[in-house]
C-alpha cells in the first residue's frame with residue numbers, strides 16, 4: 001500500500017542508517033521524526049576507537065554530502081580512500097549530517113521506543129477479521145516512547161522504519177548461546193564490546209589475565225592488541241577460545257574469500273598467526289559457568305579441551321549481538337528463524353505488516369557483515385516501494401543540488 005507525501009514517517013534509531021533514511025525521506029517531502037535512545041549514532045559513539053576496514057566513499061551518501069555542503073559551504077569531506085575511526089566518522093560526517101537543517105529539528109534524542117503497535121487493530125487481527133474494505137495498513141502506528149526523564153507518551157506515524165541496530169543486545173557467551181551458569185548476574189562486569197585496549201582501557205588489561213571468546217573480527221582485533229600489550233608487559237596473558245570444531249590449521253578467524261578490504265584480510269592473518277604461535281588458542285571450547293566473588297577474579301568453568309576452572313581478571317565476550325524483537329511483538333512481522341533479521345535483507349524488505357520496515361544492521365539480525373552501503377541500497381529500495389515509484393533512486397543522480 002503506497003504512502004505518499006506528506007505522510008509521517010517514524011525512524012527508530014538515529015544511527016547512520018536511521019539518519020540516511022530520514023534524510024532521503026526529507027528530500028522526498030515526508031514528515032519525519034527520529035527517536036534515538038541515546039546520543040546521535042550512540043552505537044558508533046560506543047565503538048568510536050574502532051578503525052573501519054571500509055573506505056569513506058562507502059560510508060557516506062551523495063545526499064548526505066549534499067546536505068552537509070548546503071549547510072556549511074566550507075565543509076571538507078574526508079578523502080574517498082580514508083579509513084576512519086568511529087570518532088573520525090562521527091566528527092567528519094555523521095554529526096555534521098545530523099546538524100543539517102533537514103534533520104536537526106526532527107531528532108528526538110534520549111528518547112527510547114519501548115514498543116510499536118497499531119491503532120484499532122491487534123496483532124491477532126487477520127485481513128479476514130476486518131470489516132470489508134478495511135486493511136491493517138489503513139490504521140496508524142502507535143509508538144510508546146520514553147524520554148530521558150522517564151516520562152512515557154504515545155506518538156503516531158503512518159510508516160515505521162526500525163533502524164535500531166543490534167549493538168544494545170549482546171549475545172550470551174555460554175554453551176549453546178544460553179547464558180553460562182552465573183553469567184546473567186555478571187552481565188555488567190563482562191566486556192561484550194571491543195574495549196579501547198591500546199588507549200583508555202589499556203591499564204585494565206596490561207599485566208592481567210584475560211579470557212577472549214569469539215572468532216569474528218572484533219575478537220581478532222582484541223587478540224592482536226592483547227599480543228601488543230603483552231610484548232610491552234610480559235605479565236599480560238590471554239586465553240582465546242572459539243566454539244567451532246573446524247580445521248584448526250586455518251586458525252580461529254575465518255578468512256573472507258577474495259576479501260575486498262585488504263586491512264581486514266591482514267587482521268585475520270595476523271590474529272591467526274598469533275593464535276598459533278602463542279599456543280593460547282583452544283578451539284571447540286565452551287563456557288559452562290562463571291563465578292566471581294566481590295573484588296576477586298572471574299572463575300570460569302570451561303569444557304574440553306581445557307576442561308576445569310580457570311581464573312581471569314577480564315572476560316572479553318566478543319560473541320556477536322542480536323536484534324531486540326520485543327519492539328515488534330505487537331506487529332505482524334516475520335523475523336528469519338535463524339538470524340532474527342530479515343530472511344533476505346538484500347532484496348526483500350516487505351513484511352506482512354504494511355508500511356513497517358526493518359533496515360540497517362537490525363535487518364541482518366545476528367548475521368554479521370552488515371555494511372553501511374548495504375543500508376543505502378535498502379533505503380533506495382524502500383522509498384521506491386513506499387511511494388510506489390519503482391524507478392525512484394535519489395542516489396543515482398550523484399550529488400543533487402540543494403537550493
Ligand SMILES: Cc1cc2nc3c(=O)[nH]c(=O)nc-3n(C[C@H](O)[C@H](O)[C@H](O)COP(=O)(O)OP(=O)(O)OC[C@H]3O[C@@H](n4cnc5c(N)ncnc54)[C@H](O)[C@@H]3O)c2cc1C
Pocket residue numbers: 012013014015016017018035036037038039040041042043044047050051052053054058059111112113114163164165166167168194218327359360361362370371372373375
Ligand atoms: C566494531 C564495529 C565496526 C564496524 N565497522 C564498520 C565499518 O567500518 N563500515 C561499515 O560500513 N560498517 C561497520 N560496522 C557496521 C556498523 O554497525 C554499521 O555500518 C552501522 O553502524 C549500522 O548502522 P545502523 O544505523 O543500522 O545501526 P546502529 O549504528 O547500531 O544504530 C542504531 C541506533 O538505534 C538506537 N536505538 C536502539 N534501540 C533503540 C530504541 N528502542 N529506541 C530508540 N533508539 C534506539 C541506538 O542507540 C543507535 O543509535 C561496524 C560495526 C561494529 C560493531
